[in-house]
Amino acid sequence: DVKVTQSSRYLVKRTGEKVFLECVQDMDHENMFWYRQDPGLGLRLIYFSYDVKMKEKGDIPEGYSVSREKKERFSLILESASTNQTSMYLCASSEGVGAAYEQYFGPGTRLTVT
Amino acid sequence: DQQVKQNSPSLSVQEGRISILNCDYTNSMFDYFLWYKKYPAEGPTFLISISSIKDKNEDGRFTVFLNKSAKHLSLHIVPSQPGDSAVYFCAAKIKIGPFNPNDYKLSFGAGTTVTVRA
Numbered sequence A: 001d002v003k004v005t006q007s008s009r010y011l012v013k014r015t016g017e018k019v020f021l022e023c024v025q026d027m028d029h030e031n032m033f034w035y036r037q038d039p040g041l042g043l044r045l046i047y048f049s050y051d052v053k054m055k056e057k058g059d060i061p062e063g064y065s066v067s068r069e070k071k072e073r074f075s076l077i078l079e080s081a082s083t084n085q086t087s088m089y090l091c092a093s094s095e096g097v098g099a100a101y102e103q104y105f106g107p108g109t110r111l112t113v114t
Numbered sequence B: 001d002q003q004v005k006q007n008s009p010s011l012s013v014q015e016g017r018i019s020i021l022n023c024d025y026t027n028s029m030f031d032y033f034l035w036y037k038k039y040p041a042e043g044p045t046f047l048i049s050i051s052s053i054k055d056k057n058e059d060g061r062f063t064v065f066l067n068k069s070a071k072h073l074s075l076h077i078v079p080s081q082p083g084d085s086a087v088y089f090c091a092a093k094i095k096i097g098p099f100n101p102n103d104y105k106l107s108f109g110a111g112t113t114v115t116v117r118a
Helices: none
Strands: A004-006 A010-013 A019-025 A031-038 A042-049 A064-070 A073-078 A087-094 A109-113 B010-014 B019-025 B032-038 B045-051 B056-059 B062-067 B072-077 B086-095 B104-108 B112-117
Touching: A004 A087, A010 A019, A019 A031, A019 A087, A019 A109, A031 A064, A031 A073, A042 A064, A042 A073, A042 B086, A042 B104, A073 A087, B010 B019, B019 B032, B019 B086, B019 B112, B032 B062, B045 B056, B045 B062, B045 B072, B072 B086
Parallel strands: A010 A109, B010 B112
Antiparallel strands: A004 A019, A019 A073, A031 A042, A031 A087, A064 A073, A087 A109, B019 B072, B032 B045, B032 B086, B056 B062, B062 B072, B086 B104, B086 B112
16 A cells, blocks of 8 residues: 655644645655645645656745655745645655556645744 | 636535535546545545546446536445545646656645535
8 A cells, every 4th residue: 555644744833934844655656746725725736746856836836845855755845934824735646647647645734824 | 716626515415325526627638537535634545537538437336427528527426325424526637748748737626525424
């Protein structure tokens, strides 16, 4: 079974803090993704990576950056957290990004910025 | 602007009856559609998918129907069971570049919360 783990289930940070969300997958997948889930909006893609040290912007990259130094690990960074970044953050990985490849998700990190 | 829309935020159904979840999309270039299921405190898990060249795909109690002319797909769960109570996300894939195999983008709907009553 594919396992995608996220470093924290719940996180509370103050406005202006730098926040790191970590994601690790154990299936040697090439591709990794960061989404945020908000009520009424579904899942929106923030960034994705299809190889080590490679990254691509998703639909809502503003205010975020990412790092992929190792194949199994993909980090999401909030340089200066703001209250509108309070959300559920979901990491996913997939073997490929072609039509038939499904994405495997981690359990999510509920981030609250106060 | 959401290209994948799930207009019903919630659905309540009696155990043993059929659950029908609907999804509409606006971009005719989507070529693959997926349904994900999400329990509270867990990440979404893949449920079933359908290619745009088909109009039906069945997997046990789950069937997905695709109507390309109407840009509409639906998920049928028969019979519904209490364990089916979850949030269901419709998602669609589109190829956004001609050469790079990584040029696929996945767009999600807002989700439908299904409650199966015993």
